[in-house]
Amino acid sequence: MKILVAEDDATSRLVLGATLRSLGHDVTAVEDGAAALEAWRRDEYGLVISDWLMPLLDGPGLCRHIRAEHRPHYTYVVLLTSLEGKGNYLSGIEAGADDFVTKPLDRDVLAARLSVAERIIGLHEALRVEATRDRLTGLLNRGAILDALQRELLRAAREGGPTATMLLDVDHFKHVNDTYGHLVGDIVLREIAQRLQLTLRPYDRVGRFGGEEFIVLITDGDADQSALIAERIRTAVAAEPVDVPGGESVSVTVSIGIAIGQSAADAADGLLAAADIALYRAKANGRDRVEVEPMPAS
Ligand SMILES: Nc1nc2c(ncn2[C@@H]2O[C@H](COP(=O)(O)OP(=O)(O)OP(=O)(O)O)[C@@H](O)[C@H]2O)c(=O)[nH]1
Numbered sequence: 001m002k003i004l005v006a007e008d009d010a011t012s013r014l015v016l017g018a019t020l021r022s023l024g025h026d027v028t029a030v031e032d033g034a035a036a037l038e039a040w041r042r043d044e045y046g047l048v049i050s051d052w053l054m055p056l057l058d059g060p061g062l063c064r065h066i067r068a069e070h071r072p073h074y075t076y077v078v079l080l081t082s083l084e085g086k087g088n089y090l091s092g093i094e095a096g097a098d099d100f101v102t103k104p105l106d107r108d109v110l111a112a113r114l115s116v117a118e119r120i121i122g123l124h125e126a127l128r129v130e131a132t133r134d135r136l137t138g139l140l141n142r143g144a145i146l147d148a149l150q151r152e153l154l155r156a157a158r159e160g161g162p163t164a165t166m167l168l169d170v171d172h173f174k175h176v177n178d179t180y181g182h183l184v185g186d187i188v189l190r191e192i193a194q195r196l197q198l199t200l201r202p203y204d205r206v207g208r209f210g211g212e213e214f215i216v217l218i219t220d221g222d223a224d225q226s227a228l229i230a231e232r233i234r235t236a237v238a239a240e241p242v243d244v245p246g247g248e249s250v251s252v253t254v255s256i257g258i259a260i261g262q263s264a265a266d267a268a269d270g271l272l273a274a275a276d277i278a279l280y281r282a283k284a285n286g287r288d289r290v291e292v293e294p295m296p297a298s
Pocket residue numbers: 136169170171172173174175177181182183184185186189210211212283287
């Protein structure tokens with residue numbers, strides 16, 4: 001497990017780091033709460049083990065920051081306390097800590113507490129995945145892909161660079177349902193989702209917006225690059241009919257609208273509205289095609 005340790009006493013930090021490593025964990029150790037917060041913001045840690053009293057930001061303060069900043073993955077926080085500090089348990093829990101370990105540390109107690117932490121982190125992760133997945137296709141669901149869009153826009157505002165939003169809509173999908181039935185329609189949607197995933201890079205995000213409509217987010221995607229990726233998607237769907245039970249195969253195509261966010265002012269709603277205009281144009285111009293809509297000047 002990836003663990004972040006915050007401990008201002010150099011000897012305790014070394015001992016705790018060595019113990020955790022000997023238990024098979026990947027450890028980053030820092031000397032105060034502020035450094036821990038910075039490290040936690042930069043990277044993804046399942047578990048933070050923090051001393052209570054530290055310069056700059058104490059353990060409960062660190063907890064409060066971690067709980068206030070909503071990250072997709074849960075961070076389990078263990079506070080280290082001395083025996084004399086036991087009366088503070090409640091305030092630590094109220095700050096957002098999940099557990100305490102008393103100093104001086106006992107290796108077996110620590111190992112036992114970590115296995116509880118792993119169990120809870122695993123449950124959180126399973127719930128998170130369940131809550132973000134679209135049941136039919138396994139892609140991100142509407143809420144999760146819109147959250148991803150918000151995060152992508154924040155990243156683009158921080159680091160600069162464009163972010164492309166694509167809306168994809170299956171062409172004449174009602175005809176597929178009417179001709180072959182809803183179950184076959186579902187198989188077609190699942191196959192399109194799979195082709196989308198196979199066509200995209202691992203760091204691009206794809207979700208089901210609803211019905212027969214999908215969203216793709218292209219990190220660092222300018223207009224030319226995004227149009228190229230969209231064209232690849234369009235071809236991947238149109239190239240091969242989808243095999244369905246009964247030995248039949250169903251030919252489908254998709255229309256794609258793209259909008260490129262260039263600045264921090266390009267909010268998610270504006271991007272989606274622009275992508276929708278492009279999608280509408282792709283439908284109006286004959287379907288099975290890609291259109292790009294420039295963002296209105298902000
Ligand atoms: N099988 C299946 N069909 C769905 C699902 N969600 C939406 N649909 C169907 O998708 C169809 C969408 O039809 P329309 O919005 O009329 O659009 P279209 O026939 O794709 O035509 P264009 O978008 O104009 O090319 C409707 O028949 C919906 O019932 C689903 O989860 N499974």
